[in-house]
Amino acid sequence: AQSVTQLGSHVSVSEGALVLLRCNYSSSVPPYLFWYVQYPNQGLQLLLKYTSAATLVKGINGFEAEFKKSETSFHLTKPSAHMSDAAEYFCAVSDSGGGADGLTFGKGTHLIIQP
Amino acid sequence: DSGVTQTPKHLITATGQRVTLRCSPRSGDLSVYWYQQSLDQGLQFLIQYYNGEERAKGNILERFSAQQFPDLHSELNLSSLELGDSALYFCASSSSGRASTGELFFGEGSRLTVL
Numbered sequence: 759a760q761s762v763t764q765l766g767s768h769v770s771v772s773e774g775a776l777v778l779l780r781c782n783y784s785s786s787v788p789p790y791l792f793w794y795v796q797y798p799n800q801g802l803q804l805l806l807k808y809t810s811a812a813t814l815v816k817g818i819n820g821f822e823a824e825f826k827k828s829e830t831s832f833h834l835t836k837p838s839a840h841m842s843d844a845a846e847y848f849c850a851v852s853d854s855g856g857g858a859d860g861l862t863f864g865k866g867t868h869l870i871i872q873p
Numbered sequence: 874d875s876g877v878t879q880t881p882k883h884l885i886t887a888t889g890q891r892v893t894l895r896c897s898p899r900s901g902d903l904s905v906y907w908y909q910q911s912l913d914q915g916l917q918f919l920i921q922y923y924n925g926e927e928r929a930k931g932n933i934l935e936r937f938s939a940q941q942f943p944d945l946h947s948e949l950n951l952s953s954l955e956l957g958d959s960a961l962y963f964c965a966s967s968s969s970g971r972a973s974t975g976e977l978f979f980g981e982g983s984r985l986t987v988l
Binding site for chain 1: 875877906908915916918919920921929931963965971976977978979980981982
């Protein structure tokens with residue numbers, strides 16, 4: 759079965775500092791990997807996705823993530839945090855094979871931006 | 874605005890009761906996914922419909938059922954409600970039949986409170 763683990767339920771960074779949100783996956787087949795963001799009182803919105811075309815994936819709002827097969831990781835980064843980045847971030851995996859096809863989400867990481 | 878509409882936004886009911894949550898997908902999207910979000914379980918995939926047919930099933934309880942109608946809107950029926958069913962229920966839609974190849978667009982959710 760596929761799964762993702764997000765390290766750190768809460769991450770706090772200063773405005774302008776590097777954002778690093780960690781995600782490790784487990785999958786028996788080549789995975790599709792996603793990062794979604796959830797702002798307060800809203801639904802989830804896709805930030806970026808990895809589908810094996812390129813290991814470094816650029817998303818919206820200046821975020822990017824790098825797929826590292828050797829480390830089974832898909833960490834999300836942003837060079838300079840902005841106050842508007844404060845939100846809940848979810849890593850998710852989907853089976854690229856023929857299995858059940860709902861996205862499997864991690865527990866989420868709450869990103870706090872300090873002024 | 875994702876284009877996905879969920880009603881009601883809030884619902885308070887008692888144990889043992891039955892409720893129906895409704896979802897209207899984005900115009901043209903054939904897939905509808907249902908997710909449950911709770912503090913202890915995180916985001917759990919419940920079920921997917923594609924063009925009126927059940928496509929994939931996740932951690933959906935037998936007390937829960939769903940359907941997708943010819944106009945593509947979907948309903949999630951929750952019966953014999955228990956306190957533990959209190960959660961935020963999200964609907965997401967996609968133009969693709971597979972979550973791995975398409976972007977999921979989430980509604981703002983229906984918050985169910987069971988007293």
